[in-house]
Amino acid sequence: MLFGLTVFQRDQQISPSIIFNAKTSPPLVYKQWHTITLSFKGPETSELDADNPFLNYRLSVDFKHEKTKYAVRGFYAADGNASETGANKGNIWKVRFTPDHLGTWSYTAVLHHQDSIALEKDFTKGTPVEISNKTGEFIVKGSDKEAPDFRANGRLVASEGYYKFQGTEKFWIKGGTNSPENLLGYVDFDDTYRMQASNREGEASTNNEIHQYTAHLKDWKLGDPSWKNGKGKSLIGAINYLASKGVNSSYFLTMNILGDGKDVWPYVNPDDFSRFDISKLEQWEILFQHMQAKGILLHLVVQETENETMLDHGNTGAMRQLYFRELIARFGHHLALNWNLGEENGPASWSPVGQNDRQRKDMSKFLKENDPYNHPVLLHTHSHDPLRSKILDSILGFKHLDGLSLQQDKRELAPEVVKTWREKAKKTGHDWLITMDEIGLWHTAALPDSEDPNHDTLRRYALWGTLLSGAAGVEWYFGAKHPHNDLNSEDWRERDRLWELTNHATTFFRNHLPFWEMMPEHSLINTPRAYCLRKKGEVYAIYLPELEKPTINLKNVEGVFDITWYNPLKGGALQKGSKGRIQGGHISELGAPVSIKGTSSQQDWVCLVKKTEN
The missing domain is CATH 2.60.40.10 (Immunoglobulins)
Structure with a gap:
């Protein structure tokens, strides 16, 4: 036998x-x-x-x-x-x-x-x-299986600037959590501990305690996985909670030696990069399997800016190759996974020793050539130009890089940044998948609901603004200097409302738009700071920060168009408006949703203009 x-x-x-x-x-x-x-x-x-x-x-x-x-x-x-x-x-x-x-x-x-x-x-x-x-x-x-379990639809790959299920015409859009980045610094994983506490400027403060996620023990259900006689239940419960809110991706580091948290690595010990901790990695795998079953993409970040030259001085030499091969062998089989070349990759004033253009390209090429499943490879950026553009201009068009995990400090500029880099990539003939993954200044990003109940500026600029400018999804970074931050957050319910608002947006995209066939053209709308994603002559999705006699320019298209409305604060079904239809060939007023009575005139709305089927 x-x-x-x-x-x-x-x-x-x-x-x-x-x-x-x-x-x-x-x-x-x-x-x-x-x-x-x-x-x-x-x-x-x-x-x-x-x-x-x-x-x-x-x-x-x-x-x-x-x-x-x-x-x-x-x-x-x-x-x-x-x-x-x-x-x-x-x-x-x-x-x-x-x-x-x-x-x-x-x-x-x-x-x-x-x-x-x-x-x-x-x-x-x-x-x-x-x-x-x-x-x-x-x-x-x-x-x-049935969706959201990824086994219902298959493997996600990069296609036309978006995520797509391999071999189908089904596209997928992301709405997830970017924090805590040290998700895997968890007490129930074998041999996991914090090497040292930190109170360094530019990052969240830590002590010697690592994650326990006790608040989510109640979310674990009978039949869910665990290990070693009940370990892991609180983190598995957290995944259940996130999935219940429509969250479909999670960003996390697989190695933060020398970085902020100093509590995540795949090795037997953090001083020997040639030997891997088998039991720890098998426990990670149990978590990852559950995330995939719940429809959560693994946004796997292989390093931080502080340690990007730790392996082979930044080259893709023996130790980096071994690290990548081990990650691919153990976790590459998952259907929804993207490789991220590293947080804030490239030198900066706070981390002046960083990888160069050749080293970034070598990493990307190695992952693409050795991953048998062709998972997307993304690069996490710095937060503003010219530092960001200095790095990205040299890698535009590189065939082994599928896109950007975008960081942007000033949130009101995020839509234009997404639009700009999508356009730059298209001009090279190699379109980029760009996700808005880290918004806000490092110390203040996506605040808890108690401090920012409806997340007004995030909802306007970083959510609807970027998605309607061509982003393939969003993730929310928790910042460093507020409670429940990027390193010490234990309870995702502290941002329960943020997950709801995000789910309203991604649900609208999934149910009502062929977003992969659409392009941003904000100038069609007369309202300042409005955003418009359109498939010319067919469908127009418009975010209006306020309703002050908005108009749409349809001078160059023919036909009759239906108008319906969507509430980004409440989600739900499309609503009728004061104007049911408009004629192409003109600049036309959009009217207002019928249910606007009883709501603030300053409330934002989403207008859907779609060519009538009659």
């Missing part, structure tokens, strides 16, 4: 070890877009073995289907159950694969041994090591 296949279905609390003889048993049946984990018995070793298993072994698995094939790296898994046992030794090796086609698949696995073989691109090099069940077949049938 051979050690066989394991399918992880943590959201259903199923993690069976299925033992079978590959030569006599029929192929196992799995589902499209569900991760399959193959486990192999190989050489006995450990995290700290003199013959480093992370560096001197390489597990590579070829998956083949009549329509496609994948070459996927595997990883050392200790006893195969390290998330529960905390084991750091054993003879189990694994690979994770997410099939995209229905029908019959085959696989062939090879474990090679040689000094630094993990860094070798040539899969034929090294000495083969005997492993169990190194060949086999399985059958893939249709998924049984």
Whole structure:
């Protein structure tokens, strides 16, 4: 009997070890877009073995289907159950694969041994090591999941400046949380602690305590995952809460050594970059699986501005390659994930030693060439020009970079910044996916609801303003000098209203707009600081900060257009207005929503102008 296949279905609390003889048993049946984990018995070793298993072994698995094939790296898994046992030794090796086609698949696995073989691109090099069940077949049938679970629709890729489900015409728009950036600095992850407290200018203050998220214990539900006899419930509960509010992405660091929090790293210890903490990473994986099941994209940020030259002096050398390969092998199978090259990448006055243009391009190229799933690669920017443009102008058009994770200090300028960089990218022939991920001055960003109940300027400029200027989504950064900040926030309910407002916007985009076919043209509207996204002659989405006889210029289009209204404060159904229809070929008044009576004349509204189907 051979050690066989394991399918992880943590959201259903199923993690069976299925033992079978590959030569006599029929192929196992799995589902499209569900991760399959193959486990192999190989050489006995450990995290700290003199013959480093992370560096001197390489597990590579070829998956083949009549329509496609994948070459996927595997990883050392200790006893195969390290998330529960905390084991750091054993003879189990694994690979994770997410099939995209229905029908019959085959696989062939090879474990090679040689000094630094993990860094070798040539899969034929090294000495083969005997492993169990190194060949086999399985059958893939249709998924049984429903959205927002990503297994209902498949893998997100970058397309036409937006997120798109691979192989479909379904586009996706983001509305998420950017904080706390040290999400993974959590007490229930093995060997997780803060190296030192900090009260440095330019960041949130910390003490020796790491995240517990106790406020979200009540959000954990029976049947949800946990580990080690009930650990992890508060963070899993937090994911449940965020998903219930329509949040669909989360930004977090996988390494903040030398950075602000100093409490997140994938290594056995923060001084040795060649050995990885297996049980910790397996516990991260349980969290990530739950996030994907709840429809939350993994916005995985690989470094901070303070540590971007820590590995290989900023080059994509041995230690950075090993780090990236390990992240790809363990987590690249997830359907909704983007790689972020690093927070505030590039030198600045507060961090003068930073990566240069070549080093950024090398990182991006390495991730694109070694990630078999083509996840989007984004660059997190500095907060203003000319510092930002000095870096971005040199990487515009680079084919291995899919876009920007934008930071902008002055929120009223955010829409124009998005529009400008989308236009610059289009001119190169390589469109950029741009998400508005960090808004506001570092000390004051998205405040708690208690300080900013309706988040008026965020709603106007950073939410509706950027989305209607071509942004592919938003995330909210919590700032550093207010309660519940970017490093110490424990309770996402402190911004409950902000999640509601964000969900109102993303719901409108999903339900009413072919946003991926639309372009910003704010000048069509006479109201100052109004924003307009349009598909010429077909549909116009207009954000009006106030209702003072707004007009739209439809001189250059023909046809009859229906007018409806959407309340960005309350969401809900489209509403009728004082004018039901207007004729193309003119500048026309838009009127006002019928329900404006009883509301403030200063309230913002969204107007939808759509060509009539009659």
